[in-house]
Amino acid sequence: MGRISESTVRRLSHYYRVLDEVHAEGRRMISSRRLAEREGITSAQVRKDLSYFGSFGRRGLGYNVAHLREEIRSILGLDRRWRVALVGAGHIGSALLAYRGFAAQGFDIVAIYDRDPARIGQKLSGLTVLDAAALPAAATLGIEIGVIATPLKAAQEVAEALVAAGVRGILNFAPRKLFVPEGVALRTVDMTVELESLSFALRQARAPRRRRGSGPAE
Amino acid sequence: MGRISESTVRRLSHYYRVLDEVHAEGRRMISSRRLAEREGITSAQVRKDLSYFGSFGRRGLGYNVAHLREEIRSILGLDRRWRVALVGAGHIGSALLAYRGFAAQGFDIVAIYDRDPARIGQKLSGLTVLDAAALPAAATLGIEIGVIATPLKAAQEVAEALVAAGVRGILNFAPRKLFVPEGVALRTVDMTVELESLSFALRQARAPRRRRGSGPAE
Numbered sequence: 251m252g253r254i255s256e257s258t259v260r261r262l263s264h265y266y267r268v269l270d271e272v273h274a275e276g277r278r279m280i281s282s283r284r285l286a287e288r289e290g291i292t293s294a295q296v297r298k299d300l301s302y303f304g305s306f307g308r309r310g311l312g313y314n315v316a317h318l319r320e321e322i323r324s325i326l327g328l329d330r331r332w333r334v335a336l337v338g339a340g341h342i343g344s345a346l347l348a349y350r351g352f353a354a355q356g357f358d359i360v361a362i363y364d365r366d367p368a369r370i371g372q373k374l375s376g377l378t379v380l381d382a383a384a385l386p387a388a389a390t391l392g393i394e395i396g397v398i399a400t401p402l403k404a405a406q407e408v409a410e411a412l413v414a415a416g417v418r419g420i421l422n423f424a425p426r427k428l429f430v431p432e433g434v435a436l437r438t439v440d441m442t443v444e445l446e447s448l449s450f451a452l453r454q455a456r457a458p459r460r461r462r463g464s465g466p467a468e
Numbered sequence: 469m470g471r472i473s474e475s476t477v478r479r480l481s482h483y484y485r486v487l488d489e490v491h492a493e494g495r496r497m498i499s500s501r502r503l504a505e506r507e508g509i510t511s512a513q514v515r516k517d518l519s520y521f522g523s524f525g526r527r528g529l530g531y532n533v534a535h536l537r538e539e540i541r542s543i544l545g546l547d548r549r550w551r552v553a554l555v556g557a558g559h560i561g562s563a564l565l566a567y568r569g570f571a572a573q574g575f576d577i578v579a580i581y582d583r584d585p586a587r588i589g590q591k592l593s594g595l596t597v598l599d600a601a602a603l604p605a606a607a608t609l610g611i612e613i614g615v616i617a618t619p620l621k622a623a624q625e626v627a628e629a630l631v632a633a634g635v636r637g638i639l640n641f642a643p644r645k646l647f648v649p650e651g652v653a654l655r656t657v658d659m660t661v662e663l664e665s666l667s668f669a670l671r672q673a674r675a676p677r678r679r680r681g682s683g684p685a686e
Contacts, residue, residue: 257670263661267620267643270571288482289645327667345563357663401484418673421659425485435669437586437662441639443481444655445575448613448637449545450477450655455636 257298257343262322263335264289268277269319281312317419331356333392335409335417338399339364339372346399347375365404382408388415396418402426409436476517480540482507483514486539499530529656549574551610552634555626556617557582557590557597560641564617565593566684579609600626606633613637620644 256342257439268288274282282293282300289296301316323329336343336359343362352359362374365382372379385408388396396412398420404417412420419435421430425442449451474568486506490498500511500518507514518536530672533584542546552570554561554577564570570577580592585645590597603626606614614630616623616638623642630638640646 255663259665260661263658263664264644265666267660290647324665325668325671328664329673332667332670341566341568348559348566349563350559352658352663355660355663356667365550369478392540394670398546400498403489413503421666421668422596426482429508433671433673435666436665439657439659439662440481441657442485443478443640444639444657445570445573446481446484446546447474447545448639448653449550449574450543451481452550452612452637453543455543455651455653 253450254274254302261289261291261295261299262326266322266326266328269315271320273319277315278292279312280315280318285313288362289293309417328356331358332394332419333438334359334397335363335381335385335388335391335393335412336399337359337363337365337385337399337412338398338401338404339369339374339402344374346423347377350428355382359397360391361388382411385411386415388412388417389457393417395421397421397423406434466468472481472520472522476520479507479509479513479517483517484537484546487533487540491533495533497530497534498536498676500553503531544593546574549576550612550637551631552577552615553579553581553606553609553611554615554617555581555600555603555630556619556642557584557592557621558617558619560662561617562592563567564615564641565595575613577615579606579611600629604627605632606635611635613639614638615641616646617641630639652655 251390253375260289263364268285269280270442282296285296286293300313315421320348325349334357336346339362347359347362360378363380363385364370370381389455393415395415398408400408402424405422405426406428408422409422409428409430411432413430418433420428420430422438423440425440428436430436483503484490486496486503492653504511505515547668552575554564557580561582565580577595581598581600581603582588586595588599611633612635614635614669614674616626616636618626620642623640624646624653626644627638627640627648631648631652635638636651638646638648638655640654640656643658646654648654
């Protein structure tokens with residue numbers, strides 16, 4: 251399973267969404283072609299992605315929707331619930347707490363941490379904000395995934411505290427690169443970078459800047 | 469400028485964050501080495517990224533923080549404000565409206581659309597939710613960027629309505645691939661996929677599944 255690429259896993263997530271949708275519509279079978287169309291890829295790619303996990307499909311009949319959906323659900327670890335700690339009760343953290351999609355997917359935010367004394371002890375979406383100094387005790391809460399929504403300055407330190415507390419999966423919303431030991435899975439959601447990449451593209455389309463000579467620096 | 473890769477633009481966003489931080493600390497100069505360390509890349513890569521835009525640095529002295537910060541700010545289109553329409557007033561949409569980071573970066577959500585009659589007309593963060601059927605009129609509001617936070621079924625249709633209304637930049641939060649014409653910049657923030665990629669990694673680390681034979685399908 252070490253051979254499964256990150257891009258295959260991402261496509262599995264997307265297949266799962268499509269399967270969920272057609273399952274809700276009551277359809278029983280789906281072709282690799284239909285799964286492929288939605289992703290803008292070839293049906294051969296779909297079959298290759300799914301073949302990593304066994305033979306789900308039958309030639310000429312396509313895939314059984316309910317069965318394939320359950321298999322991918324299990325492969326992605328969505329057939330169980332995950333205990334999540336959120337670190338950072340600021341703008342992003344509050345928005346994430348308000349976002350109910352996490353729980354719908356099986357990710358339960360069971361603890362929230364901050365280091366601002368003004369926030370510690372406050373109630374947010376039914377949880378009492380804990381002192382970030384108590385992060386080492388996250389292990390006793392059975393935390394498996396840490397979500398980092400701190401200012402960028404604190405993010406690396408928080409990642410290290412989470413790892414020290416035994417957390418093996420981190421979702422980082424702070425707009426900076428984090429360093430974690432091997433064996434810890436790190437994923438990043440960087441709205442800032444996506445937005446800036448968008449405004450860059452729009453600005454370039456409108457008023458291309460001249461290219462100036464490259465110059466040396468330290 | 470067409471040669472600038474997406475990954476360079478993303479690094480520029482990160483350099484901008486670092487520069488912002490050291491600028492706030494009152495530092496005047498920064499070396500390419502320090503910028504590189506934060507990104508886990510080489511200083512040669514930093515100099516190459518910055519050389520696309522001209523010679524900002526002086527050999528042996530590094531870069532002037534205030535100057536380089538302003539240059540990158542302008543390159544990324546952050547020295548102006550952008551008018552943004554948010555489509556979808558559900559969980560993600562409400563969380564995005566509550567997130568004040570957008571405005572801090574120059575992105576003003578000036579209109580919000582939904583097609584649920586129960587939501588149309590409601591006030592959210594000071595904005596009245598408009599009928600999504602009115603999206604074609606977004607052009608008259610001077611909308612430049614559309615943020616899609618709809619259920620996945622509606623996302624493609626909304627993207628097309630935004631493009632028809634003259635929007636040239638789309639930030640998609642719906643967990644599915646979207647298709648837009650050339651000339652329209654599309655960026656995706658997919659929390660769902662990142663979370664599922666994380667639970668996949670954790671599940672694999674804990675209980676590796678056996679690899680089964682690959683099988684044919686339709």
